[in-house]
Amino acid sequence: MFMNFDNFTTWLEINLRTLTENYRILTTIAGKPVMPVIKANAYGHGLEEVARALETAGAQWCGVARIEEALMLRNAGILMNILVLGFTPPQRIREAITNRINVTVYDFNLAQQYADAIGNSTSKLNVHVKVDTGMGRLGIPTHQVLEFLKFIKEKHEFDVQGLFTHFACADEPEKPYTLEQLNKFSEIVKEVEHQGLRPSLIHAANSAATLNFPDSRFDMVRCGLALFGLSPSPETKFPESLQPTLSWKTRLVSIKNLPLGHGVSYGFRYFTQKQERIGVIAAGYADGLRRRLGNHVLLQGRRVPVIGNICMDQCMLQLDKVPEAREGDEVVLIGKQGNMQITATEIAKEWGTISYEVVCGLAARMPREYKR
Numbered sequence: 001m002f003m004n005f006d007n008f009t010t011w012l013e014i015n016l017r018t019l020t021e022n023y024r025i026l027t028t029i030a031g032k033p034v035m036p037v038i039k040a041n042a043y044g045h046g047l048e049e050v051a052r053a054l055e056t057a058g059a060q061w062c063g064v065a066r067i068e069e070a071l072m073l074r075n076a077g078i079l080m081n082i083l084v085l086g087f088t089p090p091q092r093i094r095e096a097i098t099n100r101i102n103v104t105v106y107d108f109n110l111a112q113q114y115a116d117a118i119g120n121s122t123s124k125l126n127v128h129v130k131v132d133t134g135m136g137r138l139g140i141p142t143h144q145v146l147e148f149l150k151f152i153k154e155k156h157e158f159d160v161q162g163l164f165t166h167f168a169c170a171d172e173p174e175k176p177y178t179l180e181q182l183n184k185f186s187e188i189v190k191e192v193e194h195q196g197l198r199p200s201l202i203h204a205a206n207s208a209a210t211l212n213f214p215d216s217r218f219d220m221v222r223c224g225l226a227l228f229g230l231s232p233s234p235e236t237k238f239p240e241s242l243q244p245t246l247s248w249k250t251r252l253v254s255i256k257n258l259p260l261g262h263g264v265s266y267g268f269r270y271f272t273q274k275q276e277r278i279g280v281i282a283a284g285y286a287d288g289l290r291r292r293l294g295n296h297v298l299l300q301g302r303r304v305p306v307i308g309n310i311c312m313d314q315c316m317l318q319l320d321k322v323p324e325a326r327e328g329d330e331v332v333l334i335g336k337q338g339n340m341q342i343t344a345t346e347i348a349k350e351w352g353t354i355s356y357e358v359v360c361g362l363a364a365r366m367p368r369e370y371k372r
Helices: 016-030 039-043 047-056 067-075 088-097 109-117 142-151 177-194 207-212 346-352 355-360
Strands: 010-015 034-036 061-064 082-084 101-105 123-131 159-164 201-203 221-223 244-260 276-281 298-299 302-307 315-318 330-337 338-343 370-371
Touching: 016 034, 016 047, 016 370, 034 047, 034 088, 034 101, 039 047, 039 221, 039 355, 047 061, 047 067, 061 067, 067 088, 067 221, 082 177, 088 101, 088 123, 088 142, 088 302, 101 109, 109 123, 109 142, 109 159, 123 142, 123 177, 142 159, 142 177, 159 177, 207 221, 298 338, 302 315, 302 338, 346 355
Parallel strands: 010 370, 034 061, 034 221, 061 082, 082 101, 101 123, 123 159, 159 201
Antiparallel strands: 010 244, 244 276, 244 330, 276 315, 298 302, 298 330, 330 338
């Protein structure tokens, strides 16, 4: 029997129109420029295509985690300013200069290594200084910021473009820590301005802070998850106008009627309770589907349980409640089908994790189909 697979067996659909509308909405909310944070393959959405769409929409900056991501963007023809938010090896600093990539500096030793790597070159390295206001991760301690800025500015190798920090608990607005961090950073900004050391860009707010803490917006905000229409937390007042940009789909590739007592999948964690109609879909843990019991998908506009152990490339469905299901049917793992919807946020709750991990874990091997 012919099965219409329409090019793909398992794929992601990314709506770039929704993405750019989310960007516009966040820019309006913030009242400041938005730096799209598109690290980790743009949170699973596809680095180059997402960057290209946001650059076309007017984004002047984007943030990535590593220089490898920044170089991928330059090789793809992306022209906007790029900031590497994490560590950059000193051995790659000349590449950063050649490709107009801004890097983060956060301690004296690393800054000196960067200066040594530049050597006698007349070209300058564009840097943003990161301040640790309490998260305990990367960042110069607050009591050393002025000394560090003077140290950086005295070196001809550097051009200081920005000063920033990162919040640990902005997605939990009832906790006092974000305001404590914000107050520390605001005092630093005042002192930096008083000393004549202020760079052109001060930034602190991630998606959660952009929505929960207006005073944290400064000159620019850094939005990642919210750009893709996902809320940072249940406690965040997330605008309904921000919509998910990603759907995850696959195909029903096999249907069998199995007799009573028949084991299903590795380890036989599921046995049929009667004659049951069992389907196979072409998605597994190598695609990002967590290997646990209790997953569901959408088929024929209804929620259908995944049964047995998830395999690397496939998993099984119990189809007794969807007798009209046929081989070749579209199956939705994330997204809408009919009046039903499964969100990355819902999946994260079921998996005991966060939506960031769900979408970032979507495998690169799955084709991304972009809706424009």
